[in-house]
Amino acid sequence: MTPRRRIAPSAVVWLFLGSAYFLIPLLATLLFSLRNDQTAKCCTLANYSYILHDPDFWSTIKLSFIVALETIAITVALLVPTVYWVHLKVPRLRPLISFLALVPFVVAPIILVVGLLDVYRGTPEWFYAQPYGFLAAVYVVLAFPFMYFSLDTGFRSIDVHTLTEASQSLGASWPTTLWRVILPNIKAAALAGSFLTLAIVMGEFTIASLAQFKTFSVYVQYINQNKTYPAGAITLLAFGITWAAMLALLAVGRGRQAPITEGEK
Amino acid sequence: MAVVELKQLHRRFGEVVALAGIDLDIGTGEFVSLLGPSGCGKTTALRLVAGFDRPTSGRVVIDGQDVTDVPPNRRDIGMVFQAYSLFPNMTAVRNVEFGLRVRKQRGADRNRRALELLDLVGLAQAANRYPHQLSGGMQQRVALARALAIEPRLLLLDEPLSALDAKVRVQLREEIRRIQLELGITTIYVTHDQEEALSISDRVAVMSGGQIEQIGPPAEMYGSPATPFVAEFIGTMNRLLATVGDDGSIDYAGLRLRVDAARGLPRGERVLCLVRPETVEVVRANGLVAEGAMAGEVLSNTFLGSTSRLRVASESGERSITADISTAQGVDLVVGTKVVASFPPDSPRLLSLADEPMFPVPDPDSR
Numbered sequence: 316m317t318p319r320r321r322i323a324p325s326a327v328v329w330l331f332l333g334s335a336y337f338l339i340p341l342l343a344t345l346l347f348s349l350r351n352d353q354t355a356k357c358c359t360l361a362n363y364s365y366i367l368h369d370p371d372f373w374s375t376i377k378l379s380f381i382v383a384l385e386t387i388a389i390t391v392a393l394l395v396p397t398v399y400w401v402h403l404k405v406p407r408l409r410p411l412i413s414f415l416a417l418v419p420f421v422v423a424p425i426i427l428v429v430g431l432l433d434v435y436r437g438t439p440e441w442f443y444a445q446p447y448g449f450l451a452a453v454y455v456v457l458a459f460p461f462m463y464f465s466l467d468t469g470f471r472s473i474d475v476h477t478l479t480e481a482s483q484s485l486g487a488s489w490p491t492t493l494w495r496v497i498l499p500n501i502k503a504a505a506l507a508g509s510f511l512t513l514a515i516v517m518g519e520f521t522i523a524s525l526a527q528f529k530t531f532s533v534y535v536q537y538i539n540q541n542k543t544y545p546a547g548a549i550t551l552l553a554f555g556i557t558w559a560a561m562l563a564l565l566a567v568g569r570g571r572q573a574p575i576t577e578g579e580k
Numbered sequence: 581m582a583v584v585e586l587k588q589l590h591r592r593f594g595e596v597v598a599l600a601g602i603d604l605d606i607g608t609g610e611f612v613s614l615l616g617p618s619g620c621g622k623t624t625a626l627r628l629v630a631g632f633d634r635p636t637s638g639r640v641v642i643d644g645q646d647v648t649d650v651p652p653n654r655r656d657i658g659m660v661f662q663a664y665s666l667f668p669n670m671t672a673v674r675n676v677e678f679g680l681r682v683r684k685q686r687g688a689d690r691n692r693r694a695l696e697l698l699d700l701v702g703l704a705q706a707a708n709r710y711p712h713q714l715s716g717g718m719q720q721r722v723a724l725a726r727a728l729a730i731e732p733r734l735l736l737l738d739e740p741l742s743a744l745d746a747k748v749r750v751q752l753r754e755e756i757r758r759i760q761l762e763l764g765i766t767t768i769y770v771t772h773d774q775e776e777a778l779s780i781s782d783r784v785a786v787m788s789g790g791q792i793e794q795i796g797p798p799a800e801m802y803g804s805p806a807t808p809f810v811a812e813f814i815g816t817m818n819r820l821l822a823t824v825g826d827d828g829s830i831d832y833a834g835l836r837l838r839v840d841a842a843r844g845l846p847r848g849e850r851v852l853c854l855v856r857p858e859t860v861e862v863v864r865a866n867g868l869v870a871e872g873a874m875a876g877e878v879l880s881n882t883f884l885g886s887t888s889r890l891r892v893a894s895e896s897g898e899r900s901i902t903a904d905i906s907t908a909q910g911v912d913l914v915v916g917t918k919v920v921a922s923f924p925p926d927s928p929r930l931l932s933l934a935d936e937p938m939f940p941v942p943d944p945d946s947r
Contacts, residue, residue, distance in 0.1 A: 474663055480632055481665040481723075483652045485679035485730060495678075499669035 341554070348547030355544075362548035371534055372549075376556075379531035382446055383516035386454040387509045390462045393455070395505065398466045399497055402475045409467070416460040424521040428453065432526065446528040453526075454516050461515065462508035469504020473497075514557060583608050583766045584629065584734060589638035591624050591790075598624040600790035601638065609764040611757070612795075613777035616787035617813070622770045625787075626738050629768065631655050643733060658727030662739040664719045666711040672698060672722045673707040679730035697725035700759060717748040724756065728763065735760070735767040741776065749773075753780050774814050778802060786810045808931055811854045816889075818860070818901050820853040821933075828925070829872075833898040838872040838925040850933040859927040860903035862890055862910075865918040873922035874899055878913050888913075892921045 349358040366372050401408050431453050435443055442448035482492040520532040535553060539546045584606040591599040599621045606612050614622040627633040629640055631652030640648045647655055666675050676694035698704045701721040711719055720740050727735060741749040757780040760767050771777050777784045778798040785795040794806040805811035811819065822830040828843040829836050830853055839853060869875045879891040888910030893900040901921050913919060
C-alpha cells in the first residue's frame, strides 16, 4: 500500500487564501445576480431568465462566436504553415517574427482600430460594413501574438526536421506531412492559441464599439450600464462560457492515450 | 549491376567542403557502412542519397535511374534516423502502416503487413503502444519496421544505434544484420563506431575530409589499411615511425626489427610500421634479448575482460609498444616488470611516408 502523502499545514493555508481570492468575487457576483431587480431582495433566477430571454443576448453571442471561429480559422490557416516553414527552413527568421508578433501588444486598440478603419476605407461594402469581414480581419491581427507564441512553443516541443524527413522518406507529400504528421502533434498548441483567440474575440470591446458592431462584449457593456442585477448574471454567464471552452480544450487534449493490453508494459 | 551509384558527388556549404567528390558503387543486397569521425561527410552523403539535400555537383543513380533531382518522397527509399523519429500521435502499428497508407493500400492488407513487420522486429506485442510508451531500442526497431514496410529498393540507416546503451546496441545491430540478410535488402549504414561497422557490413568505406579513404571488406580494412588515417581509425594500432634497413629489416629508434614487408623497399626510406597489439608477444625478461625483440618494462596493465592491454616502453623511453595478451598471461606482468616484446616478422604492414611530406609525425604512443 502506498503511504498517504502528508500535506503541510502551510500549504493548506495558502491553498485556502488562493481559493478565497478567486472564489469570493465569484460568490459575491452570484449572490448579487440572484437579487430581485425591483426589490433588491434575494433570491431569484429572474435576472438569468431575463438575460436568456433577451434576443440581443443570443444574437450578439452568436455574432461574436462566429467571428471568433472565423478569426481562429484564418489565423490557424495562415500561421500553422508559416510557423512550420520557419522552423523547418528559415529558423533565423524566428526572432524577427517574434518581434512582429509583439506589435499588436504595443499598439493600443484604439490606435489600431482608427488606423485599420482608415486602411480598409474603400474596400467593398460587404467587407467593410460587415463584422464577418472587417472585424474578423482586425481580430486576426489581435490574435497574431497569441496564436504565434502558442504555435512556436508547440513546434519547439517536437523534432520538426526528423518528423518531416521520416514522413517524406515514407512517400508522403508536403500537404500529407503537414496534415497527418505535423498538425496532430501541435494540436494542443493550436488549441491553446485558438481558445486564447476565442477569449479575446468574445471579450474585445474597444474595436467593436468604435467600429459600431454590436458584439457580445458591447451587449455586456450595455447591460452593465443599464441593468444593475442582470449585469451580475451576464458576468457569470460569460465566465461560464470561458470555462466551458477551457474544459473542451482539456477534453480534446486528453484524447491521445492508447489502450494498453494488459501485461504488455 | 550496382543498385546505387554515387558519381563524383560534391557538396559545399559556403566555404566548407562537406563532400569532395566521392564515387561509390553498391551491389544488390549489399550492406555497406560509411565509417568516419564527425564532420567527415558520411551523413551528408547519406542525405544526398535520401534526397533531403542536393549535391553541388555529381549524380546519384539508383537502379540505373538518375534520381539526383527526384524529391525524397518519390525515391522509394526507407530510412531510419539517428533521432527517434516515430510519429508521436500514432501507435506502433499505425506508424508502420503510415507509408502503406500514403500508398493507398487497403486497410486490412496494410494492417496485416504492419503486424508482420512488427513480428519480424520482435515487437508484435507492442503494436498498440504509443512511442512514449516504448524504450529507445523498441522505438528504433519500430522505425526499422516502418522503413521496411514500404518494401524500399534501398535502406538507409543513419547512426540508428547511437542513442542506445551499449548492450542494446549490440543486440540491435545483430538484429539489423539478420533482418537485412533475411530480406536481402541493399543497405547503407552510417556510423562512427568502427566495431559496429566491422561487425555487420559486407564492405566498409572509411571517410575523411569528405572523401572515401578506403573501401573494402571488414577483414581487409582491419588487416591491410591503405592509408595512415585508416590505420589510425580502424582498431587499435601500434604506429612505429621507422626507416627501412638491410634485408627485410627496419630501424625503429635504433632498434633493428625484422619485417618481411620491408624486403625490396629502398634502404633509408621513411615508413610507418603498423603492428596490431594482438600480434605482439610479451614475456618476462630472463636476461636474453633475441634479435628483433624490444626490451623494456611494463608501463601500464589495463584489464579489458578476457584480455589485458600492456604498454611496454624501453628504458630510455624512445621506443614503446602496446600489446593485447590474455588476462591469464598478463596477471603476472604488473607495472614495472622487466619484459621483452616481439612480433612475428610477417605481421606488420608498412606504409611509405615518402609521398606524404605533410603527414604529421605520429605520436610514438600507439592508440
